[in-house]
Amino acid sequence: MQILTKAILVVAALALAACNNPRGGDYDDPLTNGGAGAGGISSTALGDPNDPTSIAYFNQTIGDTVHFTVDSSDLTAEGVTVLRTQAAWLNRYPSYAILIEGHADERGTREYNIALGARRAARVQQFLIGEGVSSGRIRTVSYGKERPIEACAAQRCWDLNRRATTVVSR
Amino acid sequence: MTQFSRRPVLGLLAGFAVAPGIARAQTPLRIEITEGVIEPVPFAIPDFVAENAAGGQYTAGIARVIANNLSGTGLLREIPPTAHVGRITSFDSPVQFADWRAINSRALITGAVRVNGPTITVKFRLFDVVSGQQLGDGLQLDGRTDAWRRMAHRVSDQVYMRLTGETGYFDSQVVFIAESGPATNRRKQVAIMDQDGENTQYLTDGTSLTFAPRFSPTGDRILFTSYETGFPRIYLMDVASRRRQVLGDQPGEMTFAPRFSPDGGSVVYSLSVDGRTDLYMLNLASGQRWQLTQTDAIDTAPSFSPDGQQVVFESDRTGASQLYIMGLQGGGQNRISQGQGRYSTPVWSPRGDLIAFTKQLNGRFHIGVMRTDGSNERILTQSFLDEGPTWSPNGRVIMFAREEAGNNPVLMSVDITGRNLRRVPTPGPASDPSWSPLLP
Numbered sequence: 001m002q003i004l005t006k007a008i009l010v011v012a013a014l015a016l017a018a019c020n021n022p023r024g025g026d027y028d029d030p031l032t033n034g035g036a037g038a039g040g041i042s043s044t045a046l047g048d049p050n051d052p053t054s055i056a057y058f059n060q061t062i063g064d065t066v067h068f069t070v071d072s073s074d075l076t077a078e079g080v081t082v083l084r085t086q087a088a089w090l091n092r093y094p095s096y097a098i099l100i101e102g103h104a105d106e107r108g109t110r111e112y113n114i115a116l117g118a119r120r121a122a123r124v125q126q127f128l129i130g131e132g133v134s135s136g137r138i139r140t141v142s143y144g145k146e147r148p149i150e151a152c153a154a155q156r157c158w159d160l161n162r163r164a165t166t167v168v169s170r
Numbered sequence: 171m172t173q174f175s176r177r178p179v180l181g182l183l184a185g186f187a188v189a190p191g192i193a194r195a196q197t198p199l200r201i202e203i204t205e206g207v208i209e210p211v212p213f214a215i216p217d218f219v220a221e222n223a224a225g226g227q228y229t230a231g232i233a234r235v236i237a238n239n240l241s242g243t244g245l246l247r248e249i250p251p252t253a254h255v256g257r258i259t260s261f262d263s264p265v266q267f268a269d270w271r272a273i274n275s276r277a278l279i280t281g282a283v284r285v286n287g288p289t290i291t292v293k294f295r296l297f298d299v300v301s302g303q304q305l306g307d308g309l310q311l312d313g314r315t316d317a318w319r320r321m322a323h324r325v326s327d328q329v330y331m332r333l334t335g336e337t338g339y340f341d342s343q344v345v346f347i348a349e350s351g352p353a354t355n356r357r358k359q360v361a362i363m364d365q366d367g368e369n370t371q372y373l374t375d376g377t378s379l380t381f382a383p384r385f386s387p388t389g390d391r392i393l394f395t396s397y398e399t400g401f402p403r404i405y406l407m408d409v410a411s412r413r414r415q416v417l418g419d420q421p422g423e424m425t426f427a428p429r430f431s432p433d434g435g436s437v438v439y440s441l442s443v444d445g446r447t448d449l450y451m452l453n454l455a456s457g458q459r460w461q462l463t464q465t466d467a468i469d470t471a472p473s474f475s476p477d478g479q480q481v482v483f484e485s486d487r488t489g490a491s492q493l494y495i496m497g498l499q500g501g502g503q504n505r506i507s508q509g510q511g512r513y514s515t516p517v518w519s520p521r522g523d524l525i526a527f528t529k530q531l532n533g534r535f536h537i538g539v540m541r542t543d544g545s546n547e548r549i550l551t552q553s554f555l556d557e558g559p560t561w562s563p564n565g566r567v568i569m570f571a572r573e574e575a576g577n578n579p580v581l582m583s584v585d586i587t588g589r590n591l592r593r594v595p596t597p598g599p600a601s602d603p604s605w606s607p608l609l610p
Contacts, residue, residue, distance in 0.1 A: 073445070107530075107533075108514075108530075110381055110382060110557065110601075111426060111440065112471065112484065112486075114402060114440075114442070114470075115468040118445055119442075119468065120445075121445070122445025125445075126445075141400065146379055146381065147355070147356075148353060148354055149354065151352065151353035152576070153554065153575035
C-alpha cells in the first residue's frame with residue numbers, strides 16, 4: 001500500500017512537473033535558446049524528482065515559486081523560507097543558471113504590471129544574492145499580467161498569479 | 171498608401187441652384203457637439219449612382235460605409251433606404267427635397283461612382299433637406315479601386331466637417347493586440363485595421379508575446395514591445411515594409427511603454443533595472459538617450475503633449491499610482507491627479523486640453539478625462555477591467571479595451587461626453603488599441 005501511494009505520488013509529481021514547466025509552450029528562453037527562440041519552444045530534461053540534483057526536484061520539492069500580496073513586492077514569511085531553501089540548493093549546485101520571472105495579477109494596467117513584476121523579480125534576486133548565490137548566475141524578467149498560472153476572475157487565482165518563479169536550467 | 175486626388179466638382183453646380191420657393195431664410199444645418207444630451211440628426215444616404223457598369227459594384231458598399239461611420243458618431247441617425255420615397259438616379263439632377271422631407275430627413279448625401287480600370291472616381295454632395303441648400307461644394311475623389319473603403323471614409327470626414335465644423339476621424343487606422351488561445355498561454359499579435367474594424371492585417375506572427383503598440387505621428391511606423399529575445403524589448407516597425415529594429419537594447423534591462431514624440435524624432439519609454447522603472451528619452455537619429463526620472467518607484471506609461479514640450483506619466487512614488495507632468499529633461503515633475511483611487515495610462519489629447527486615463531477605484535476600472543492641471547475630472551466608463559485609452563484624431567472619441575469578468579477583452583469606444591459607448595468590431599479578442607492620426 002505504501003509503495004503504491006509513493007508510486008502514485010511520483011507519477012503525480014512528474015505530471016505536475018510537465019504542466020508547470022514555465023518554459024513550455026510559447027515561452028522564449030534565452031538561456032537555452034540563446035535568444036534564437038526557434039519557434040518559441042525549447043525542451044529541458046527535468047530529471048527524476050527523486051534525484052535531489054534534478055530540476056524537477058528543485059521545482060517540486062524545494063519549491064520554485066513565492067507569492068506576494070496585492071501591489072507589493074515585500075517577501076512574505078513563507079516566501080523567505082522558500083527562498084532560503086532555494087538559495088541553499090542553488091549554492092550546492094552552482095552549475096545551474098537562474099532566471100527569475102516576476103508576475104502580477106490581472107487587476108492592474110498592463111505596463112504598470114510589467115514594472116511590478118520586475119520589482120518582484122528583483123526582490124527575489126536581491127534576496128538570493130544576499131544568501132550567497134552569485135549575481136552572475138541570475139537574470140530577471142517580468143511578464144506582468146501576461147502569463148497567469150491560473151485563469152479565473154476571482155481572488156483565488158489572483159493570489160496564485162502574484163508570484164515570482166525561479167527557473168533553473170543547465 | 172494609396173494617394174487620392176481631390177477636387178471640387180466644378181461646372182456641376184451651375185445648373186443646381188436651389189429650387190425657387192424651397193429656399194428659406196434659415197441657418198444651414200449645423201450640429202453643435204456639446205456636453206448636453208442631443209437628439210441624433212436624421213439623415214438619408216441612398217446608394218450612390220453608378221456612372222458606368224464597372225462602378226455598379228461599389229455604389230451600395232460606399233454608401234453603407236459612410237452611413238455606418240456617421241451613425242457611429244451618435245450625432246446622426248440614418249433613415250434606412252427601405253424607408254426612402256425618393257430615388258436618386260442621376261448625380262446631377264435637381265434633388266426633389268419634398269421626397270426627403272417626407273421621411274423627416276434633415277440631411278441628404280448623394281454620390282456617384284465610376285470605375286475605369288484600376289481607378290475609381292467617387293463624387294458626393296451634402297444637402298440640408300429642410301432649407302433645400304447644398305452644404306459646401308460637391309467633391310470628387312480619385313483613387314485605386316482597392317482603396318474604395320478609404321474613399322468612403324474620406325467622404326465621411328467631409329460630411330462630418332461640414333455638419334459639425336470639426337475635423338473628422340474616419341480615414342484612420344487602429345493598431346491593437348489580437349489575442350487568441352487560453353489566458354494562461356495567450357497568443358498575442360500586433361494587428362492593424364481601419365477604424366471601423368475592417369481590413370485587419372497582422373504585423374507580427376504571434377511567436378513572441380507582444381503588447382502595447384503605438385502609432386507614429388504620421389501613422390507610417392509603430393512602436394511595440396516584444397519578448398522575442400525572452401525579455402521585453404522595444405521595437406520600431408515600418409508598417410508598409412514590416413521591417414523592424416530593436417531600440418536601445420542593453421543586456422540586463424527590460425524596456426517597454428514606448429511612445430513617439432509629436433515630431434516622430436524621439437521615443438520616451440520605460441526601462442526597468444534592478445526593480446526600478448524609470449523613464450528615458452531616446453533620440454532616434456543620434457541614438458542618444460537620457461534619463462528623465464530617477465526614483466525607486468515605477469515611472470511608466472508616458473505620453474507627450476501635442477506641442478512636444480511636456481510628458482505626462484504615471485508613478486507610484488507616493489504609494490498608489492498617480493499622474494505627473496514633466497519637461498523634456500525631466501524637470502518640474504508635478505502631480506496632477508488629485509482624486510481617490512489609482513490613476514494610470516495617461517494619454518494627452520490631440521487638442522492638448524485633456525488627458526485621458528485609466529482609474530482604479532473600489533475594485534472597478536474606469537476610463538476618464540481631466541484637464542491638464544488635473545481639474546474637471548470626469549469618469550466616462552466603468553467595468554471589471556477598462557484600460558488603455560487612445561484618442562481619435564480629432565480628440566472627440568476615446569477607444570479602449572474592456573474585459574468583463576471571465577470574458578475575453580474587446581475594444582470599445584466612447585465620446586468624451588461619456589455618451590455613445592459602443593463595441594469596436596475586431597476579428598477576435600483584442601486589447602491595447604492605438605488610434606492613428608488621419609491618414610495623409
